[in-house]
Amino acid sequence: MTGGAVTGRAARLLATAIGIAAASGASRPTGARAAAGKPALAIVGATVLTAGPQGTVAGGTIVIRDGKVAALGKGVAVPPGAVVINAAGRTVMPGIIDCHSHTAVESGINEGSDSVTAEVRIADVIDHRDVDIYRQLAGGVTTINVLHGSANVIGGQNAVIKLRWGSSPRDLVFQGAPRGIKMALGENPKRANARATGAPRYPGTRMGVEATLRGAFQEAQQYRREWQDYEKKLAAAGGGGKDKPVAPRRDLRLETLRDVLDGKVLVHAHAYRADEILMLIQVAEEVGFKVRTFQHVLEGYKVASEIARHGAGASTFSDWWAYKIEAQDAIPYNAAVMAARGVLVSLNSDSDELARRLYWEAAKVIRYGGVSEADALKMITLNPARQLGIDKRVGSLEVGKDADLVIFNAHPFSPDARVETTLIDGIVYFDRAADLAKRMPAGAPVATGGMR
Amino acid sequence: MQREEIDMSTPLDPEGSTRQTDARWRRERKPGLAATVAMCTAAATIAGGIVFEPVPARAAKADVFALVGGRVVTVSGNTIESGVIILRDGVIEAIGAKVTVPVDARVIDAKGLTLTPGLIDAFGGLGLPAPRRAGSATAAGGVGDTNPTGVPATPAPPTSPLSPHAMALDKIRIAEALKARDVGVTTALVVGRDGVLPGKSVLINLAGKKPEDMVLRQPAAQHLHLTTISRQYPSSLMGTVAYARQSLYSAIRYRDEWAAYERAPAGKKRPRFDPALAAWQDVLSGKEMLIVTATRENDIRRALALADELKIRVAVAGAARAFRVADLVKARKLPLLVSVSFDPPRAVTSAAGRDEEKEKREIEEAEKNPAALDKAGVVFALGSGFAPSFMAGIRKAIDAGLPRGAALRALTLEAARALGVSDRTGSLEVGKLANVVAWAGDPLEKKSKVKMVFVDGQLYEPPDRPDRLDGDDKDDEEKPAPTEDDVDVYDDADRGGRP
Numbered sequence: 016m017t018g019g020a021v022t023g024r025a026a027r028l029l030a031t032a033i034g035i036a037a038a039s040g041a042s043r044p045t046g047a048r049a050a051a052g053k054p055a056l057a058i059v060g061a062t063v064l065t066a067g068p069q070g071t072v073a074g075g076t077i078v079i080r081d082g083k084v085a086a087l088g089k090g091v092a093v094p095p096g097a098v099v100i101n102a103a104g105r106t107v108m109p110g111i112i113d114c115h116s117h118t119a120v121e122s123g124i125n126e127g128s129d130s131v132t133a134e135v136r137i138a139d140v141i142d143h144r145d146v147d148i149y150r151q152l153a154g155g156v157t158t159i160n161v162l163h164g165s166a167n168v169i170g171g172q173n174a175v176i177k178l179r180w181g182s183s184p185r186d187l188v189f190q191g192a193p194r195g196i197k198m199a200l201g202e203n204p205k206r207a208n209a210r211a212t213g214a215p216r217y218p219g220t221r222m223g224v225e226a227t228l229r230g231a232f233q234e235a236q237q238y239r240r241e242w243q244d245y246e247k248k249l250a251a252a253g254g255g256g257k258d259k260p261v262a263p264r265r266d267l268r269l270e271t272l273r274d275v276l277d278g279k280v281l282v283h284a285h286a287y288r289a290d291e292i293l294m295l296i297q298v299a300e301e302v303g304f305k306v307r308t309f310q311h312v313l314e315g316y317k318v319a320s321e322i323a324r325h326g327a328g329a330s331t332f333s334d335w336w337a338y339k340i341e342a343q344d345a346i347p348y349n350a351a352v353m354a355a356r357g358v359l360v361s362l363n364s365d366s367d368e369l370a371r372r373l374y375w376e377a378a379k380v381i382r383y384g385g386v387s388e389a390d391a392l393k394m395i396t397l398n399p400a401r402q403l404g405i406d407k408r409v410g411s412l413e414v415g416k417d418a419d420l421v422i423f424n425a426h427p428f429s430p431d432a433r434v435e436t437t438l439i440d441g442i443v444y445f446d447r448a449a450d451l452a453k454r455m456p457a458g459a460p461v462a463t464g465g466m467r
Numbered sequence: 468m469q470r471e472e473i474d475m476s477t478p479l480d481p482e483g484s485t486r487q488t489d490a491r492w493r494r495e496r497k498p499g500l501a502a503t504v505a506m507c508t509a510a511a512t513i514a515g516g517i518v519f520e521p522v523p524a525r526a527a528k529a530d531v532f533a534l535v536g537g538r539v540v541t542v543s544g545n546t547i548e549s550g551v552i553i554l555r556d557g558v559i560e561a562i563g564a565k566v567t568v569p570v571d572a573r574v575i576d577a578k579g580l581t582l583t584p585g586l587i588d589a590f591g592g593l594g595l596p597a598p599r600r601a602g603s604a605t606a607a608g609g610v611g612d613t614n615p616t617g618v619p620a621t622p623a624p625p626t627s628p629l630s631p632h633a634m635a636l637d638k639i640r641i642a643e644a645l646k647a648r649d650v651g652v653t654t655a656l657v658v659g660r661d662g663v664l665p666g667k668s669v670l671i672n673l674a675g676k677k678p679e680d681m682v683l684r685q686p687a688a689q690h691l692h693l694t695t696i697s698r699q700y701p702s703s704l705m706g707t708v709a710y711a712r713q714s715l716y717s718a719i720r721y722r723d724e725w726a727a728y729e730r731a732p733a734g735k736k737r738p739r740f741d742p743a744l745a746a747w748q749d750v751l752s753g754k755e756m757l758i759v760t761a762t763r764e765n766d767i768r769r770a771l772a773l774a775d776e777l778k779i780r781v782a783v784a785g786a787a788r789a790f791r792v793a794d795l796v797k798a799r800k801l802p803l804l805v806s807v808s809f810d811p812p813r814a815v816t817s818a819a820g821r822d823e824e825k826e827k828r829e830i831e832e833a834e835k836n837p838a839a840l841d842k843a844g845v846v847f848a849l850g851s852g853f854a855p856s857f858m859a860g861i862r863k864a865i866d867a868g869l870p871r872g873a874a875l876r877a878l879t880l881e882a883a884r885a886l887g888v889s890d891r892t893g894s895l896e897v898g899k900l901a902n903v904v905a906w907a908g909d910p911l912e913k914k915s916k917v918k919m920v921f922v923d924g925q926l927y928e929p930p931d932r933p934d935r936l937d938g939d940d941k942d943d944e945e946k947p948a949p950t951e952d953d954v955d956v957y958d959d960a961d962r963g964g965r966p
Contacts (some may be wrong), residue, residue: 121763122695123703132706139708139769163705171705184765261727265718266715 055080056441057093061101061422066396067109067411070389077107079418082440087414088434091256100436106426108392109371109412110157110419114399115283115310115363116328118159118370119145120174127166130204130218133196133229133275134267135171137161139185147224147367148178148187155421155434158189160363160403165199165285166209168218168227172196172271173283177419180444182366193404195307196275199285200224200295201341208339226296232302237271238263242273277377281307281404282364283330287341289317294323308402310363312353314346319356328359328402333379335369350394351384351467361399378428485491531555533568537577537905542584542880543894544839552582554901557924561897569837580918583875583910584894585653585902586884590758590784590804590850591613594644596634626661628696631714631884632746633666635659636685639678648673649929650858651910651917653902654683656804656886658690658758658784659753663707665690665712667746668758670886672900674922683888688782690966692760693769708769714748715777718747756780758804762811764788771799782885785852787871788832790839797845802885805840805877806852807860837877838868848882861911871911878911 056079063075069087078086078094086092089252092316093099118123121142126132141161151159158177163170201210202301204227204430205219218224241263248260274280282299286292286309299306305403306327309315313336315322315329322329336345346352362377364370377391386394393411401411409417418441532554539550539562549564552559560569568574622872626633633659646653654672659665667686675681691711693704701707723745728738749755759770761783782802783789787795789803796803810830840847849864851857866875883893892900901924907914920927 121704121765123705126701126703126706128696128698128700128702128706128710130707133704134699134713135701135703135709137705139772140688140703140705140765142765144764147858171709184768259727261723266714267709 023288024045024066027226032122037121051070053081055085055094055097056100056394056418057097057104058100058107058420058422060101060221061105062426063087063107063412064106064392064427065412066389066392067413068077069413075107077412077418077420079438079441082418082420082442084412084414084416087412097342100422102422105435106423106432107412108155108374108423109396109410110421110437111155111395112361112399112400112403112405112410113151113156113159113364113370113373113395114308114361115365116159116370117164117365118147118151118161118367119143120161121435124162124227125164125166126171127164127209128216130167130216130227132163132167132171132267132401133169133231133269133271135163137171137174138184138188138197139165141174141176141187141400143182143184143187147370148180149365149445151370152178152180152203153434153447153450155324155374155423155427155437156370157419157437157439158405158409159405160283160399161199161322162195162283165197165203166206167197168199168204168224169231169272170199172280175438176406178444179439189405191405191408193281194274194282194401195281196271197283197285198228199294201285201287203285209433221291221294224291225298228295228298229302231272232276232298232304235269235276236302239273239276240268245387275304276302277319278305282403283308283310285310287311287313289314292318293321296321296327300325307404311342311365313349315358316346316352319353319358323357324354328361328398329353330399331360331404332365333362335382346383347379347383350380351386352366354384354386354390354394359398359401360394361392361402363399374423374427374432375430381428391428472787494704520766528571530557531572532901532921532924532926533566533572533574534577534582534903534905535568535574536766537580537582538912539895540581540583540875541895542876543896549578550582552895552903554921554924557901559895559897559901559903560900562897575919577905580905581910582895582905583651583906584879584892584902585900585904585920585939586651586849586878587848587876587886587893588647588652588655589848589882589885590656590658590806590852591857592648592660592853593652593657593851594639595657595660596638596640611874616620619754626659626665626903628662628699628708629664630659630662630666631689632660634669634686635666636682637670638676639669639671639681641676641678641681642682644671645673647857647922648922648927649917651904651920652857653904653905653920653922654882654892656687657848662694663692663694663710664700665692667755670888672902672923672929674767674894674925683892684886686749686755687886688756688758689747690758690760692785693762693766693965694760708773711773712776714743714747714781715751715773718751721745722748722751750779751777753778753780756782756802758784760785761789762787764791767792767796767801771795771801783852786847787829787836789845789847790836793840793843793845796840797843803840803845803847804850804882804885805835805847806850806854807857807864808852808854809860811853813882834867836864837864837874841869841873846881846884847877849877850882850886852862862913865911875910887926916964 058077061073063072063077065072072089075087075089076091076093077084078091110334119142120137121140126135156178161176162173173195175187175189176187179187204224206216218227245260245263252258252260272278275282282304284295284306286295292309295306306325308328308330309322310330312329312331315331331350332346336342350362352361362373364373373395377395380386380394381388381391397406399411400406409419412420419439421434422436423433424433435447436443468896533554536549539547539552543587547564550564551568553561553566553569553572610630639657652673656668656670659669666686668690669682670684670687672683673679684877693707695702695704695707701710721741724738728735750757757779759781761767762785763772767783767789770781770783782804784804785806787806789805849861851860854860865871880893892902902923903921904917905919906915907918917929
């Protein structure tokens with residue numbers, strides 16, 4: 016057991032919360048549990064890595080009310096009646112945000128039958144019972160960007176979800192997060208590594224990928240004009256009568272691409288090579304959209320200035336590469352170089368497993384690239400929040416933001432780091448002590464030493 | 468009182484039916500059989516005081532029956548321990564403990580029998596051709612197409628997996644469909660099995676010589692199977708949801724385009740006829756239900772989301788995990804057509820292969836689903852769900868805890884309600900269709916036998932073959948092929964070590 020961190024009353028509260036929220040795959044989805052009206056929660060005595068303007072607060076107190084951070088700082092008064100978590104000796108950081116995930120998806124992450132499938136939505140196929148949600152909570156992750164796969168040049172729409180384990184699919188969704196879409200360049204969309212049989216799918220080359228992009232957005236521009244014409248005619252007809260024009264067919268594929276052109280949908284583009292990164296920037300600027308993030312972007316260090324100039328972010332790995340030809344020319348300094356050139360950088364997992372230890376991925380960037388501790392922390396918190404357009408709500412510990420936070424036994428970049436408690440909206444969704452207690456058969460001898 | 472002489476040597480023809488039935492009819496008249504059929508004029512039986520010679524019924528009309536003395540389980544109302552049901556012209560004319568038997572009725576002594584409404588298979592492929600086997604996707608019904616028994620199966624005609632305008636009625640093989648009467652089924656919703664949009668189902672009554680004779684409602688409903696198509700759009704679940712959504716939006720535009728043209732055709736280009744989009748119109752208008760086949764828990768949420776977004780009526784079929792969302796189903800009053808096909812063929816959906824432990828768990832869970840729904844107070848219908856044996860599936864559900872009474876309700880009145888025909892069938896009530904089953908023993912009890920089945924007031928007597936009733940008849944073994952016959956080649960891109 017972790018021992019002594021949690022006061023008696025708080026332990027009971029946690030146990031109750033976990034009994035509902037974080038039990039197992041058998042737990043019933045009960046919807047987002049409103050924290051409203053509940054007593055305030057105070058986490059006291061911790062070293063707080065805020066990733067915000069307050070920087071690191073030693074011996075800080077965090078007061079949580081109605082799911083939000085109500086007060087934060089050294090010497091902040093604990094409100095009367097608050098449930099207190101004694102976190103002395105612990106480190107608290109904002110909930111980790113994974114900008115590239117395929118967790119919690121049912122029956123396929125790729126609608127790979129066509130090279131443009133902007134109409135499909137990850138939100139339609141969320142699997143709220145995926146146990147990886149819980150496992151990632153145990154790794155301090157609280158928000159993930161669930162993306163369509165990379166089989167298509169333009170894949171489906173993403174879903175940004177909070178890992179409110181035990182909630183229904185709808186209640187997992189991060190309400191208010193901007194829409195996003197997956198694009199993919201290079202080997203995957205040209206099916207270079209696919210075992211597909213039968214007729215090959217266009218495109219089969221990088222040239223074809225570029226042409227597919229242009230073609231799709233030309234269609235979207237045409238679609239936009241069609242609707243604009245209709246609206247003009249409708250206004251001219253005075254809204255009724257025999258001459259009332261018939262609205263064009265809603266084409267959910269082109270409508271989504273039109274929304275990309277209108278800046279309403281964030282583009283997350285899977286890319287490896289420098290040349291294709293430049294290609295997408297060129298096409299985007301030509302047809303009129305912005306790339307929000309390049310994903311993987313292992314050769315980003317070669318074109319970091321160009322990425323920064325376009326205004327795109329980069330979401331990369333710390334040191335995962337060489338799994339295919341286009342992923343060969345990678346260096347562990349990638350994140351650091353891009354950040355130094357002014358690119359907004361995040362570190363992602365793209366893996367149910369890696370997602371559970373993203374705090375160590377951040378630590379590697381310090382080791383390799385000499386990134387500051389504060390900046391490394393932001394690469395798994397505030398930066399991905401900004402990339403997803405949710406930084407007003409999450410990504411740092413600041414008064415008024417969502418109380419999504421993680422209590423570690425040690426500094427998260429330490430090799431000894433282990434998540435003790437994970438909260439989302441001020442509700443405990445993972446607690447290591449409670450989890451271990453549930454796994455132990457009654458009366459089983461429990462080792463008391465060496466668990467720290 | 469009419470008294471007519473008849474020639475006793477003339478074979479009695481109870482339902483104008485086949486020679487085979489005649490032979491059985493004669494056999495059943497032997498003493499000692501449970502369902503002894505008393506042939507006499509009605510007057511002889513009940514006209515108190517005046518005793519007539521029992522005269523064999525020439526007077527009795529072929530389509531008027533009096534079932535006398537049976538235990539009548541009406542399902543909608545009270546059970547009558549010894550009652551009379553009068554069937555005339557295909558409908559129930561009278562029912563009760565004391566009913567005057569009309570003179571022209573053929574009286575059937577139902578003492579010792581239990582009479583229930585005919586069973587309704589609320590969701591299945593009754594009478595449809597055998598599915599294509601795996602691997603024959605390119606050569607539809609090609610040479611070497613066999614079912615698992617090794618007998619060459621009649622090839623199914625190739626149909627697009629996206630055929631909202633296809634009609635199940637066009638594919639029904641009547642002789643196959645009529646076999647279901649042996650276990651007491653009188654009515655069935657017949658649904659195309661294959662593809663994502665299999666087209667429209669038909670609700671049939673199992674009587675008649677041609678599929679057209681059988682129709683209770685045609686088309687009955689539009690269908691969406693939340694499955695995928697190999698190597699073709701939609702190849703993923705999210706693609707299937709998107710395809711359905713787009714179909715409905717396209718249908719809206721189609722409706723508006725035609726409406727504008729019909730309003731003022733002069734000077735306008737004639738819109739193009741599109742059978743697929745025309746097929747959605749009754750769903751859009753609310754006249755027709757969209758029945759969504761849901762195998763996953765969240766498929767039920769998906770169906771409801773589609774209904775909310777497009778303001779259409781939905782029901783959910785299959786629904787093996789419905790017990791997990793029992794509260795949602797209740798709150799939304801969602802019609803459920805729960806399948807008793809608990810071990811459907813599975814597609815290999817990942818390169819890692821199958822997780823047999825998980826599959827076993829899921830089968831057990833599915834078997835308990837009807838019982839769990841009943842316990843949670845959810846009303847539902849039962850359907851064969853393309854299972855090889857409907858009755859074996861029903862028995863499994865009962866063995867897993869579904870009370871027999873609840874099963875009977877699900878197979879009669881609740882099925883009729885879910886399908887929107889409870890005003891004409893689903894219970895034993897005056898005015899409803901003369902669909903009646905006479906059971907020796909308690910209905911749905913393992914050892915019970917179906918002795919007589921009335922469909923539209925026409926009598927059918929199942930052959931006395933206990934193996935059929937147990938649902939072990941190998942003739943019906945038609946395990947359909949997986950819908951995806953290979954690993955989804957797209958699914959491992961961008962995960963599993965190769966981003």
